[in-house]
Amino acid sequence: MPVEIDIDHVALLARLDLTDEERARLKTQLGAILEHAAKVGEVAAADVAPTASPNPSVNVFREDTPEPSITHDAAMLNAPAQAGGRFMVPKIAETGS
Amino acid sequence: MTELCDRTGSALSTGLAAGEFTAIELAESSLARVEAVDDRVEAFLTKTPQVALERAAELDTYLSTGAPKPEVAGIPIALKDVLTTNGIRTTCGSRILETYVPPYDCTAWTRLSGAGSVLIGKTNCDEFAMGSSNENSAYGPVHNPWDLDTVPGGSSGGSAAAVAAGEVVWALGTDTGGSVRQPAALTGVVGLKPTYWRISRYGLIAFASSLDTVGTFTRSVRDAAILLGALAGRDHRDATSVADEPGDFLARIDRGVKGLRIGVIADAFGAGVQPDVAASVRVAIERLAALGAEVTEVDLPHAEYALSAYYLIAPSEASSNLARYDGVRYGLRVDGDDSIAMMFATRGAGFGPEVKRRIMLGTYALSAGYYEAYYGQAQKVRTLVIQDYAAAFAGVDILVSPTSPTTAFRIGEKADDPMAMYLNDIFTIPANLAGVPAISVPCGLDAGGLPIGLQLTAPALDEATLFRTAAAIESDLGLDLRPPLLAGV
Numbered sequence: 225m226p227v228e229i230d231i232d233h234v235a236l237l238a239r240l241d242l243t244d245e246e247r248a249r250l251k252t253q254l255g256a257i258l259e260h261a262a263k264v265g266e267v268a269a270a271d272v273a274p275t276a277s278p279n280p281s282v283n284v285f286r287e288d289t290p291e292p293s294i295t296h297d298a299a300m301l302n303a304p305a306q307a308g309g310r311f312m313v314p315k316i317a318e319t320g321s
Numbered sequence: 322m323t324e325l326c327d328r329t330g331s332a333l334s335t336g337l338a339a340g341e342f343t344a345i346e347l348a349e350s351s352l353a354r355v356e357a358v359d360d361r362v363e364a365f366l367t368k369t370p371q372v373a374l375e376r377a378a379e380l381d382t383y384l385s386t387g388a389p390k391p392e393v394a395g396i397p398i399a400l401k402d403v404l405t406t407n408g409i410r411t412t413c414g415s416r417i418l419e420t421y422v423p424p425y426d427c428t429a430w431t432r433l434s435g436a437g438s439v440l441i442g443k444t445n446c447d448e449f450a451m452g453s454s455n456e457n458s459a460y461g462p463v464h465n466p467w468d469l470d471t472v473p474g475g476s477s478g479g480s481a482a483a484v485a486a487g488e489v490v491w492a493l494g495t496d497t498g499g500s501v502r503q504p505a506a507l508t509g510v511v512g513l514k515p516t517y518w519r520i521s522r523y524g525l526i527a528f529a530s531s532l533d534t535v536g537t538f539t540r541s542v543r544d545a546a547i548l549l550g551a552l553a554g555r556d557h558r559d560a561t562s563v564a565d566e567p568g569d570f571l572a573r574i575d576r577g578v579k580g581l582r583i584g585v586i587a588d589a590f591g592a593g594v595q596p597d598v599a600a601s602v603r604v605a606i607e608r609l610a611a612l613g614a615e616v617t618e619v620d621l622p623h624a625e626y627a628l629s630a631y632y633l634i635a636p637s638e639a640s641s642n643l644a645r646y647d648g649v650r651y652g653l654r655v656d657g658d659d660s661i662a663m664m665f666a667t668r669g670a671g672f673g674p675e676v677k678r679r680i681m682l683g684t685y686a687l688s689a690g691y692y693e694a695y696y697g698q699a700q701k702v703r704t705l706v707i708q709d710y711a712a713a714f715a716g717v718d719i720l721v722s723p724t725s726p727t728t729a730f731r732i733g734e735k736a737d738d739p740m741a742m743y744l745n746d747i748f749t750i751p752a753n754l755a756g757v758p759a760i761s762v763p764c765g766l767d768a769g770g771l772p773i774g775l776q777l778t779a780p781a782l783d784e785a786t787l788f789r790t791a792a793a794i795e796s797d798l799g800l801d802l803r804p805p806l807l808a809g810v
Binding site: 253261265267281298299 | 420425517518531564623625626630632633640647649650651653656657658659661663664666668669677678680684686688694699701703704705707739754755756
């Protein structure tokens with residue numbers, strides 16, 4: 225059975241504006257994809273350890289050696305808006321009344 | 322007529338070193354091919370002819386001193402547009418990065434560039450490498466040089482098509498679930514996905530970090546081995562890159578397959594596999610047996626769950642990785658009343674349908690109440706897939722299957738059916754989950770004259786045996802893989 229999803233809630237978590245048409249289409253498509261994906265639940269794997277990465281190495285350390293990195297100017301080159309060497313954004317807090 | 326750009330990298334390297342032609346002549350040959358065919362193939366998003374000619378001129382000056390030449394020096398190359406290039410626009414096939422100019426090179430390009438490679442341009446791809454047809458690019462589809470009405474595969478479709486059409490001698494792509502091997506199969510070239518921790522991913526703009534791999538497109542198996550030799554090795558900027566010395570990938574390439582134990586994946590020839598794909602791969606397996614390999618059948622019992630696990634793990638990681646596109650530091654910004662509104666509007670306008678679908682899928686799979694049933698369970702299936710490979714490789718040296726269940730399909734044919742599209746990757750995904758190396762080698766043409774790929778898979782870090790097996794079948798079949806598009810060039 226297709227999975228029922230609360231599209232509005234998921235879009236809120238994903239910080240994604242969606243049109244009504246996109247919401248309707250995603251609800252159907254994600255329901256069908258998740259129905260297929262739910263097959264992972266058919267495998268009895270209660271005693272199986274999860275794998276996050278196929279790489280066998282853990283805790284890779286290196287010496288903390290200073291080396292040149294990109295300049296401040298280079299890091300700011302792609303900024304959509306900037307002032308005084310800082311990224312400009314619209315207000316992030318309510319102003320008090 | 323064949324031109325310099327139609328030759329293999331190894332032949333060109335020898336010719337350059339012997340002074341038969343200059344690096345400038347070679348770069349001009351490649352640029353002329355781009356000029357002649359790319360209005361129809363549309364493999365490139367950004368072309369870099371000036372950079373290419375300047376680099377070639379520098380190399381010619383250097384070579385005139387009699388200095389030793391790295392094998393990749395002077396060879397025209399293209400990079401998939403998810404690999405960062407300092408000062409050269411890198412879009413990931415997305416509107417959200419339409420004007421993004423990275424301030425740094427990815428390590429893969431740092432290595433090749435340092436060895437004198439000549440960059441022809443950046444290639445089209447599915448947006449953020451999500452797709453199997455290249456139709457998800459914000460900049461339009463790529464056309465398969467074998468039939469311009471069909472897809473080249475994806476997500477590295479531009480790199481595959483550019484190599485197939487001789488626009489470059491070789492190219493880099495990335496492979497997260499088959500994005501190098503599947504387009505290689507559909508365009509009749511060799512596509513290598515090395516071991517997960519073989520090539521540094523620094524500067525590979527992340528899609529799914531536990532699966533993403535840099536891979537190569539070449540027109541010969543030997544070229545794949547040469548290119549891997551130049552790319553492999555430890556990079557302190559990517560903690561997942563291997564500490565082992567890469568070794569010599571060419572040392573055993575001509576040894577043949579006599580005595581090699583080859584396991585045929587029994588389930589990979591059933592429903593959903595185009596009959597002439599199955600038949601062509603069967604013929605190649607018979608040839609391997611005739612060349613002295615011991616062929617047996619093997620089972621990967623959890624392979625049927627791999628696709629489901631992948632379409633939970635990859636979108637989950639993507640939903641997290643793509644959170645960085647918030648309109649603050651780089652990329653598109655769509656203004657809003659406050660920063661949160663700006664973020665919603667930017668992401669809504671900047672991402673295309675497939676990227677939105679995967680972000681939503683991943684966000685759901687990671688959300689409270691669903692995490693264990695979806696993402697958690699998928700990670701356990703991943704363990705079982707890894708155990709399947711370990712059991713199989715206890716008895717055989719190499720696994721064989723088709724690369725893709727079908728040959729190239731028509732542009733638009735599967736665009737509205739995500740599940741049908743996801744099934745393209747059914748044979749390629751398990752290797753990404755397990756981190757093992759795999760290669761697609763052309764093994765024939767279907768009834769419509771479209772290329773078919775054979776996939777070989779080896780244990781982790783054993784690319785040398787992949788090359789040895791792939792070279793044997795390539796040499797035995799001796800296919801002429803010049804796409805019809807080039808007949809009039």
